[in-house]
Amino acid sequence: xxxxxxxxxxxFCPLAGILPFKMLRQFANRDLLVINYHSINNADPDPVIxxxxxxxxxxxxxxxxxxxxxxxxxxxxEVLEGVAGTxxxxxxxxxxxxxxGLRVVYDKFRPVLIKYDISAAVFINPCFIDNKELHYQRKxxxxxxxxxxxxxxxxxxxxxxxxxxxxxxxxNFYDNVNSICYKNSSLLNDLSxxxxxxxxxxxxRHPIYLSSDQIEKxxxxxxxxxxxSMDHPNYDEISFNEQLRQTLESIEWVSKxxxxxxxxxxxxxxEHNIPVELFEAIKGQCDISFGVRGMGPDTINNHLQxxxxxxxxxxxxxxxxxxxxxxxxxxxVGNRKYxxxxxxx
Ligand SMILES: [Zn+2]
Numbered sequence: 578x579x580x581x582x583x584x585x586x587x588x589f590c591p592l593a594g595i596l597p598f599k600m601l602r603q604f605a606n607r608d609l610l611v612i613n614y615h616s617i618n619n620a621d622p623d624p625v626i627x628x629x630x631x632x633x634x635x636x637x638x639x640x641x642x643x644x645x646x647x648x649x650x651x652x653x654x655e656v657l658e659g660v661a662g663t664x665x666x667x668x669x670x671x672x673x674x675x676x677x678g679l680r681v682v683y684d685k686f687r688p689v690l691i692k693y694d695i696s697a698a699v700f701i702n703p704c705f706i707d708n709k710e711l712h713y714q715r716k717x718x719x720x721x722x723x724x725x726x727x728x729x730x731x732x733x734x735x736x737x738x739x740x741x742x743x744x745x746x747x748x749n750f751y752d753n754v755n756s757i758c759y760k761n762s763s764l765l766n767d768l769s770x771x772x773x774x775x776x777x778x779x780x781x782r783h784p785i786y787l788s789s790d791q792i793e794k795x796x797x798x799x800x801x802x803x804x805x806s807m808d809h810p811n812y813d814e815i816s817f818n819e820q821l822r823q824t825l826e827s828i829e830w831v832s833k834x835x836x837x838x839x840x841x842x843x844x845x846x847x848e849h850n851i852p853v854e855l856f857e858a859i860k861g862q863c864d865i866s867f868g869v870r871g872m873g874p875d876t877i878n879n880h881l882q883x884x885x886x887x888x889x890x891x892x893x894x895x896x897x898x899x900x901x902x903x904x905x906x907x908x909x910v911g912n913r914k915y916x917x918x919x920x921x922x
Contacts, residue, residue: 593898601901602647602669605872609656610648610671610897611883612640613843613869617685622783625718630890638689640886640893644671645693652696653801653865657839660865660879673697674867674883676805676843678705680784683791691798699787699795700805700843700867703830707788708780712809713762719779720765721754724772732771739767759810789834796835803841804828813850817920820851821858828863843867852920856880868915872904875915882915 593601617634621627632640644650648671651659656672658664673690675682678701690697704710711719729736729750740746740753743761747753757764769776792802804827806812812820828840840863844851848868856877859866868875870882886896907913 589899589902593895593902596898596902598647598894598898601898601905605901605904607872607904608666608668608670609651609659609881610872611656611674611867611881612644612671613674613676613867613883613885614686614887615675615677616679616887617681620681620685622785623715623718624722626715629888631887634685634689637686638692641689641693641695643893650693650695652799653698653803653839653841654696656881657841657864660881674843675699676845677809678702678787678792678805680787680791683787683795687795687798687800690800696799696801698801698803698841699792700803700841701787701792701827701831702805702807702809702845703827703834704808705786706792708784708786710808711776711780711785713757713759713765715785716762716765716769716776717754717757719774719776720768720772721751723774724750724768728772735771736768739764739771759814792835796837801839801841802831802835802837803839803843804831805843806845809845811846812844812848813846817852817855820855824855824859825862828859840864841866849917851917853877853917854920870915871907872900873907873913873915876917 614632614637616626616629616631617637618631619627619633648669649667651666651670651672653672655664655666659666673695675686675697678699682699686697702712705712736750736753743764745753745756747756754768796802804824806823807827807830808823810819810823815823824842828842831837832840842859842863844866849870856866864879866880868880868882869885872884873882875882884897884900886893889896891899
């Protein structure tokens, strides 16, 4: 599968270079394009996350200029009405979304969006709002980068006991930390206490996430907000009931706290393995949900797929051309719609 993807990339890249953008957009014939972003290049205090490829503010503005030329920006409200059938969206529309509710959305993306009079939807994790908690992967990175080899040696007896309680017996401290997953992430709090890493202090110094005030201000400015799970677990790692809880509680939290009359949700990470049953279970409590699988439609009518261009390091024109080509190939092989499995076979 990986090889096939590489071969396709080798074939598509030169094709995307030759074919005109307008022609691909027309052939693909998709009315609504949804593009998702997370962060800005070199803006994260976490050195691991900071290595990820994002747009710079200037590059993001270039994206906007390009999109403005070829599409009509729409708000989440228009998309909600389009999906509900109370409004016709029309052709060549684009909606922007931002996952993870990071502070850079307020500091860096928002000024550009306001400059071009563009609304967007932001998906947040209630546990992290106001910098009350830190995502477990970030805690891992913090521990791995803060604890020195001397401290590891000095406190060997203590950390060995902490890991042994979870039946993790690796002799290497760093391997143990690396193998911590969402389910046993409370270990990270024990380790932070052991090595005197003050997470609250870290969050105070580096407010990574949006604050309630910033969200309220953005709402007044015409931005929309939705749930992105309570604390961003990998849904592949948690039970169906926990998936349901994380989904519904985050949708409810946003709608109650900000008294909004819409309910939207973006799945954290991949949603390839989310069973049909989860979509059935949230029906009526979620107007639209979002994934990030590409440009095509989904078998679930109110589940919209998005494309990510930020991590490609390509100019948006090229990245979108590739997405259009991938979508057209899916159509050619009779696989136009994204599907998913049933829990009960
Ligand atoms: Zn996310």
